Amino acid sequence: MSTDGSSRGFGRLVREHQSKLRAFLRRLTRGDAALADDLAQETFFEAHQKLAQFRGEGSFASWLFGIAWSRFLMERRKRKEEPLGEILDIVSVDPRPSTQAKLDLERAMARLSAEERAALTLCYALGHSHGEAAEILDMPLGTVKSHVSRGREKLKAMLEP
């Protein structure tokens, strides 16, 4: 992994991490791809500026996702969360090929709080441990565990036939 800060070396890091980061942000923004991409761009820009601060204690991906999460929180503070109906429309017109179950999951996910969406996505889809998720989200371990468990219970109730 290159952390030399040169734009070419950093370009490699961007190419390596862009897909997961943008997908994570799309889930946080409940399917708003344009907003997610803006946040992803700001995240990489900030990461490049702060590259010297990355001490390699955790993985680069965790550090990057931490920046993305704080960018998302700043954006959320700036604007009130949009009404759920509009966002569900965005999710339902997502052009990605998707099975019905996946679409149902995305719809149900959109009804969770951002903290629950983030914790579930990090711990399940991205395979981070609860401890890593706690670091990324800058939350106590117990809080992350309860977001995961509460979010999962809500999803279960929403997806039950």
Add this chain to the structure above:
Amino acid sequence: MSDDLDILLAEPLPEVADDGFSARVVSKIERAAWWRERVTLFAPVAAVAAVLPFLPGDELTQVALKLTPIFAESGAVALAAAALALTLTLERRLSEA
């Protein structure tokens, strides 16, 4: 349901095609670096230019007029100035390399 839900949740996030995203990020970073370099280079010049009108111009001119012939005639000062210029040029070349 729980098992199904866990399997569904554990599915990797969908691939997002790059479609020029990485190139846009790198280009933004390079643009910012270009501006930062210009600002670093010209900020001291701008600062001096901003302060210049408030300096006692006549007195400075008098001092400069007195010192110029002394510097011009002094071999030691000329050598020191040349050494300083060479050092600064070398340092700049090294930092660019």
